[in-house]
Amino acid sequence: MTLRIVAESAPLNTNEDGAILVGNTRVTLDTLVAVFKQGTTAEEIVYRYPSLNLADVYATIAFYLKHQLEVEDYLQQRRQLSQEVRAMNQTRFDPQGLRDRLLARKTQQEAC
Template sequence: MTLAIVAEPAPLETDTNGVVRVGKTRVTLDTVVAVFQQGVTAEEIVYRYPSLKLADVYATIAFYLNYQQEVEAYLQQRQQQAQEIRRMNQTRFDPQGLRDRLLARKAEQESY
């Protein structure tokens, strides 16, 4: 009996917003790489994110290790996008005085 060796593509899919997700889940490449960099094992990642398959996590880690520069560039781009969205939201929804407004609303409700 001979063992048939078949190379499978990485279980990564890019959604319509350009976010790379693992397998058919909502878990992002960003998430898996971040916890892996913290020293979390593949088994622990699956425990934390039960929608993931162990083989997919190992394949994702292998992809990251094989294409580290490209993945790091993608992660940096995602971080820049997140900062831009945060800035836009702060401009649209001024966080100044939010705590005071919430406390005033709470006090008003408690006075009834």
Template sequence: MALSILAESAPLTTNPHGVVCVGGTRVTLDTVVAVFKQGSTAEEIVYRYPSLRLGDVYASIAFYLNHQEDVEEYLQQRQQQAQEIRQINEARFDPQGLRDRLLARRIERQAWSSC
């Protein structure tokens, strides 16, 4: 009996927002690559993200290693998009103003509860 070797595509899909996910889950390629670059093994990644399958993680890591330049460019674009969204949200919803309002409410509630 001869072993039949078939090429399989990487278990990566792009969602409607342009985010690449692994193995039909909502775990992003960004996440898997980041944890891998921090030194985690495929087994540790599956342990941290149980919705992933071990073979899909290995295949995703292999894809990253074989297409490192393209994946790094994609990751850079994702970081830039995240920074732009963060700036838009901070401009719309000033985090310092929100903190001040929440602290004022807390002080007001404490004043009412001490009566």
């Protein structure tokens, strides 16, 4: 019996929003890399995110380590996009006084 060695691609998929997901889950590459960089082991990552399987986590970590510059560029673009969306939402939905407006609305509804 001979062992057949087959190269497999990283278990990464891009969703309709452009986020890269690990395996057939909703766990993002961003999340996995962040916890890995905090020193979390592959086994601990699977424990935290049970929808992941261990082989996919190891394959994703290997992909990250082999393509660190490209992945870091992608992560930086994601952070930039997140900041832009946050700024846009804060402009559209002013958080100042939100609590007061909600309490006033609640008081008004209770009075009716």
